[in-house]
Amino acid sequence: MALTLQSACSLSPQVALRPEPFGALAYHYGNRRLVFLKHPDMVSVVKSLSDHPTIAATFDACGIANERRPSFLAALENLTKSEIISVG
Amino acid sequence: MSAETLVSQLKRGLDAPICLTWELTYACNLQCVHCLSSSGQRDPRELSTAQAKAVIDELRDLQVFYINIGGGEPMIRRDFFDIIGHSIHNSIGVKFSTNGAYIDTDSARRLAAMDYLDIQISLDGTDAATNDAVRGAGSFDTAITAMENLRRANFGEFKISVVVTRHNVAQLDEFKSLADSYGAQLRITRLRPAGRGADTWHELHPTADQQVEIYRWLLAHGENVLTGDSFFHLNALGEPLPGLNLCGAGRVVCLIDPVGDVYACPFVLHDEFRAGSVLDPGGFTKVWRESTLFTSLREPESAGACASCGSYDACQGGCMAAKFFTGLPLDGPDPECVSGHGEELLSARTSSGIATAPKPTSNHSRPVSLTRKPARA
Numbered sequence: 197m198a199l200t201l202q203s204a205c206s207l208s209p210q211v212a213l214r215p216e217p218f219g220a221l222a223y224h225y226g227n228r229r230l231v232f233l234k235h236p237d238m239v240s241v242v243k244s245l246s247d248h249p250t251i252a253a254t255f256d257a258c259g260i261a262n263e264r265r266p267s268f269l270a271a272l273e274n275l276t277k278s279e280i281i282s283v284g
Numbered sequence: 285m286s287a288e289t290l291v292s293q294l295k296r297g298l299d300a301p302i303c304l305t306w307e308l309t310y311a312c313n314l315q316c317v318h319c320l321s322s323s324g325q326r327d328p329r330e331l332s333t334a335q336a337k338a339v340i341d342e343l344r345d346l347q348v349f350y351i352n353i354g355g356g357e358p359m360i361r362r363d364f365f366d367i368i369g370h371s372i373h374n375s376i377g378v379k380f381s382t383n384g385a386y387i388d389t390d391s392a393r394r395l396a397a398m399d400y401l402d403i404q405i406s407l408d409g410t411d412a413a414t415n416d417a418v419r420g421a422g423s424f425d426t427a428i429t430a431m432e433n434l435r436r437a438n439f440g441e442f443k444i445s446v447v448v449t450r451h452n453v454a455q456l457d458e459f460k461s462l463a464d465s466y467g468a469q470l471r472i473t474r475l476r477p478a479g480r481g482a483d484t485w486h487e488l489h490p491t492a493d494q495q496v497e498i499y500r501w502l503l504a505h506g507e508n509v510l511t512g513d514s515f516f517h518l519n520a521l522g523e524p525l526p527g528l529n530l531c532g533a534g535r536v537v538c539l540i541d542p543v544g545d546v547y548a549c550p551f552v553l554h555d556e557f558r559a560g561s562v563l564d565p566g567g568f569t570k571v572w573r574e575s576t577l578f579t580s581l582r583e584p585e586s587a588g589a590c591a592s593c594g595s596y597d598a599c600q601g602g603c604m605a606a607k608f609f610t611g612l613p614l615d616g617p618d619p620e621c622v623s624g625h626g627e628e629l630l631s632a633r634t635s636s637g638i639a640t641a642p643k644p645t646s647n648h649s650r651p652v653s654l655t656r657k658p659a660r661a
């Protein structure tokens with residue numbers, strides 16, 4: 197299922213984030229996947245997903261400019277595949 | 285941010301390691317001929333239970349997500365369950381390597397009851413002859429018994445961990461079927477000339493043709509087989525294998541040895557790559573963040589003799605440990621360079637008589653007695 201700006205997402209409770217100079221490392225204790233969040237803005241987005249009803253609202257709140265949204269959305273889509281974030 | 289900048293970020297080092305190996309003991313019931321830590325006898329200075337737990341507390345504060353526990357045979361320690369329990373309780377997942385000798389029905393049940401625990405059973409052949417030639421008589425049956433015990437205890441998916449040698453390359457498919465038959469995951473890693481492996485590497489390491497075979501096999505099966513990203517020197521053959529393409533030593537990888545010494549990676553147990561000790565003031569954190577050795581490993585490296593090679597971006601000149609213990613310059617080709625440059629250098633060194641490779645500094649092999657001890661009266 198493709199993610200859209202209208203999807204609602206949240207960070208999995210099994211994931212820990214560790215801040216790093218480039219952004220953060222995300223580790224999923226369940227499936228043991230380690231994922232790089234390669235930009236500090238991506239970290240803010242991931243952290244605040246569950247505070248907002250849609251991805252678009254999260255982007256608004258984190259000040260993600262329109263031209264960056266497609267690549268951010270694609271990155272989020274990848275995070276659903278590794279179960280770092282889940283839809284709903 | 286592109287993937288390339290991520291790799292350069294990683295090369296500059298992280299606030300805490302991603303892949304931390306902790307060898308709990310040098311004691312081992314086996315004496316594998318390629319043991320990376322030359323294990324056998326317990327070191328009397330081994331960290332105590334309290335010291336080990338203090339290290340875990342520090343790793344928790346650093347947000348280390350998981351640790352790779354090895355040895356020696358880690359389950360030999362009487363406080364093994366106490367230590368891994370403390371780690372898991374502090375949200376540090378544990379992945380431990382074992383030869384299986386201590387996984388009886390009881391301990392298999394105990395292990396199966398724990399969360400965030402992965403087990404790697406070491407196996408270097410799909411039959412007793414191939415395996416035992418490297419790992420010692422009876423070690424194949426021991427590993428299989430451990431796997432059976434884990435299966436009966438419903439442990440779930442464990443890992444079978446294989447060091448690829450000249451003698452088992454042809455068994456890769458069989459290893460995969462064996463793993464599948466146990467619902468296990470296969471992990472294959474590169475043989476490095478570390479520890480006792482420094483002495484046996486020349487006879488055991490895969491031939492040039494076999495390197496190509498490994499590369500093709502990994503391209504075909506890579507998705508379901510773990511490698512610890514250890515075969516990146518093969519990327520010079522073409523399409524890159526999945527994984528991080530860099531030597532992580534001191535950047536994302538490090539080793540804590542049984543006495544608490546911190547090394548740049550598990551395969552460089554030599555004074556030259558010892559960064560400090562967890563017992564030093566400032567502990568592991570200070571060693572990781574500030575030691576002279578780790579700081580220098582995070583500086584941009586020179587490609588040396590590899591600079592003129594078109595494959596440098598793909599293979600990064602290979603593994604530092606492999607170069608070091610075969611006596612090759614660190615800023616040059618890997619001894620298993622797929623273009624054959626490493627072998628040229630090695631044979632040039634041998635024929636000119638300057639072939640002195642550094643010896644691993646810590647050796648806990650059991651003494652071999654050449655004469656039979658007199659029977660006790």
Ligand code: SF4
Nearest residue numbers: 590593596599617621
């Ligand atoms: S010469 Fe160096 S960079 Fe080129 S393939 Fe060999 S090891 Fe890799």
Ligand code: SF4
Nearest residue numbers: 531533549603604605
């Ligand atoms: S020295 Fe070799 S084994 Fe150690 S981290 Fe570097 S590439 Fe890996």
